[in-house]
Amino acid sequence: MTSTNNASAIDSYIRDYGSENGPVGHRRWLLWPKLQEMGIGNTDRYNALWVLGNPGTPPVDAPEFIAWPPKGFVPKQVVYPRWSFSIAKADFTGTKITMKYQNGSTISIEMEELTGIYGDNTIVWKPGININTISEDTVFMVSLKDVGINDETKDFEYEVVLFDPKD
Numbered sequence: 001m002t003s004t005n006n007a008s009a010i011d012s013y014i015r016d017y018g019s020e021n022g023p024v025g026h027r028r029w030l031l032w033p034k035l036q037e038m039g040i041g042n043t044d045r046y047n048a049l050w051v052l053g054n055p056g057t058p059p060v061d062a063p064e065f066i067a068w069p070p071k072g073f074v075p076k077q078v079v080y081p082r083w084s085f086s087i088a089k090a091d092f093t094g095t096k097i098t099m100k101y102q103n104g105s106t107i108s109i110e111m112e113e114l115t116g117i118y119g120d121n122t123i124v125w126k127p128g129i130n131i132n133t134i135s136e137d138t139v140f141m142v143s144l145k146d147v148g149i150n151d152e153t154k155d156f157e158y159e160v161v162l163f164d165p166k167d
Contacts, residue, residue, distance in 0.1 A: 009040075009047030014068065015080045024068075024084050025118035031066045031086070032119035033058035058088075066120065067142070071158035075165050076134050082112065083142075085156070086122040091148030099127050102139035137163045 004012050013026035029035065029051040036056035041048045066086040069079045085097075092114055099107040108128035116122075123144070144156045 004045075004047060006042055006047070009042070009049070011078070012047075013049060014078070016082060017080070022082070022112040022124060023115040023118060024082055024112075024122065024124050027068055027084060028086060028119035028122050031068065033062040033066065033088075034119075065156060067158065067160075069160050069162070071142075071160060073137075073161045073163060076131050076162045077165070079131055079160075079162055081126050082124050083127060084122050084124045085142075085144060086120040087147065087149065088120040089149070090121045092121060092123040094146045094148065094153070095123055096145045097123065097125055098143045098145075100141045100143075102141065107140070131162065134162050134164060135167060137161055 010030070013030055016024040016026050026049070030049075032051075032055075034055035034057065035051060037051075037054060039050035064087070066084075068084050097109055097111070099109060101107065110126040110128070112124035112126070114123065127140075129140075138161070140160045140162070142156075142158055142160060146153045147156060
């Protein structure tokens with residue numbers, strides 16, 4: 001339950017602010033490809049979300065991974081301090097994440113503790129960027145090396161382009 005309501009409540013769940021929300025559990029449930037049933041309720045001050053129903057089979061067109069922010073163009077207003085990357089049954093214990101600006105400058109990263117108790121396995125980190133200073137399209141290169149999948153390791157790389165729709 002969150003102390004906000006309506007659309008801002010969903011935004012709050014995706015943000016998952018606070019020291020106790022390092023594993024971004026609310027976000028993981030909401031973006032979980034197996035999520036088939038959910039319930040939501042509002043009062044004039046609060047919101048409650050129910051997502052622990054019977055999981056189903058992910059759709060055939062489900063993406064290979066779920067990232068927040070997702071790859072591609074994303075309004076900076078929905079990008080939060082914690083970034084995440086999820087894959088069912090992935091092993092992130094040996095995974096190394098790097099982030100760079102398009103010009104090649106490296107971005108510092110603070111890792112959150114791994115936990116597999118919400119939705120798909122997820123790795124969470126805080127990049128050393130200030131979203132509020134972005135005034136033009138800004139490209140971030142995200143790279144994950146050595147993601148364990150089915151007793152093999154795989155690398156992933158994608159671009160996130162933050163923009164301000166108000167500009």
